[in-house]
Amino acid sequence: MSDLPAIDALDTAVYTVPTDTPEADGTLAWDRTTLVLVTARSGHTTGLGYTYAPAATAHLVQELLTGTVTGRPALDVPRANEEMLRAVRNAGLPGVAAQAISAVDIALWDLKSRLLGLPLVHLLGAARDAVPVYGSGGFTTYDAERQDRQLRHWTHESGIPRVKIKIGESWGRRTERDLARVDRARATIGDGAELYVDANGAYTGGQARRLAGPLADAGVTWFEEPVSCDHLTILADLRHRLPMDVTAGEYGYTLPYFAQLITAGAVDCLQADATRCGGITGWLRAAALAHAHGIDISGHCAPSAHAHAAAAVPGLRHLEWFHDHVRIERLLFDGVLDPGGGSITPGADGAPGLGLTLAEERAEPYRVE
Template structure:
């Protein structure tokens, strides 16, 4: 045991990046996004991980988690994940604590792969070479021109054959505009590309069923969070009554959450966010739960944190190429992936770990903690 590398130190940094235009979905508006970066060091090797969460998450890492994992064998990431989960018992695991654990867990997997000189996908074991992505944005604050430019940029310029827009504007009170924007989106991408929508829980159950009929007329195939994912019985009822695939799960912070959602028959495709659910360790377990029930999994946001793990599961449907996070990850990191043609290929360049390095000079102006 003594000759095995240990985790010597955990560090944090916080970066806040303004959006390139005002953004909103069905139930929230924002004008900036915060990334909490975690580094895990063993000797001269450093791994990185991150989550999109408030700056206080970095404090949780320093106060509750750093001491828990420092000194552990760097190869024993599942052990570290379990000990971190136990360490936040009184703080409460779901929410910010799970996001803090996620950032550390991702950093530890990146560190392990770097210590072994392997791309993370090779360490995990690949189930596929390419990871399909879908362009995601289409915020409710966009006018017709901005929405069309964004969608055409994905579908035409980058060749991504599936895109998603936000609907459910103002908690479902602007349904006519929602459907108008869906029609415009279909016109922008043509008939060959898949069209998805995300209501972020903005509709009522009956309203979601009624809207689904109009969505189907536009060839929409993916209806994300038609109602809040807190209401699994309602979500399952909607799934039984509409022809579109129902997706949810992005707010899952613990493994039992995903089991409850799957057991309720609430989704056709489970979503899980590696930066929220406790990291790569738990995301892979969620994928296993879904696989056991014959259900696909889709990675929610943070594409470069997901890509290698996504390539390691056989029941992956796709990965969200989310506008905000793609911008931020291109800004803060070198080694980002190219989605041209509609997929990314993690590990193709042979770079160890996640293949990312912090672009310190570009990132410096955005550091807030």
């Protein structure tokens, strides 16, 4: 046991990247995004992980998690994950603590696969060669020209046959514009691509029911968070009433929450975010839970963090190719995959781990801590 490589240190860095234009969904507006990077070290080998979260996440890593995992065997990632969960008991797991654990867990999986000289998907065991993606953006702040340009880039230039736009503008108070934007999106992408919408919990149950008909007429097949994911009874009712798939789960931080979402009958497809739900370890467990209940899982945002794990589960629907995060990951990292044709192929180049390296010169102007 003493000959096994150990986790020697965890380092953190924080990067804040302005958006390319002001952005908003149904319930939030923003003009910058923060990425918290964790680097796990074992001898001369490093692994990286990250989450999209406040800068305070880095302080939590250093205060509560570094001492918990350093000195532990670098190959025993599930053990480190469990010990981190115990370490944040008094801090409260959901939220920033879960995001901190997620970033460390992803870094530890990257480290382990690099120590073994394998792409992470081969360490986990592939269930598929290619991971389908969907283009995601279409913010409520976009004018018609910008929305059209983004959708055409995905469908016409990159060949991605499924796209998603945000609706529920101003907490559901602009439904006429929502529907006009959906109709415009359908006209832009044509009949050959799938169209998804995401309300980010902006509507009431009644609004969502009334909008279902016009959305279905536009060929919408995916209605994400029509109401808040906290209202499982309303979500379940909508799932049985609406003609398109009802989905949620991106704000899940714990496995019991995903279990509640599924057993309530609230979703047709479970969404889970590895940068929030406990890293690769937590995401794989959420995928297994969904598979056991006969529903698919979809990876939420942070595509480069999810790619290899997504290729390792049989019940995968797809992975979100989210505009903000793709832009940031291409800026900060080398090794980001190409979604041309509508899918990515993690591990195809044989690069170990996640296949990412920090592009230090490009990243440095955006570092804030």
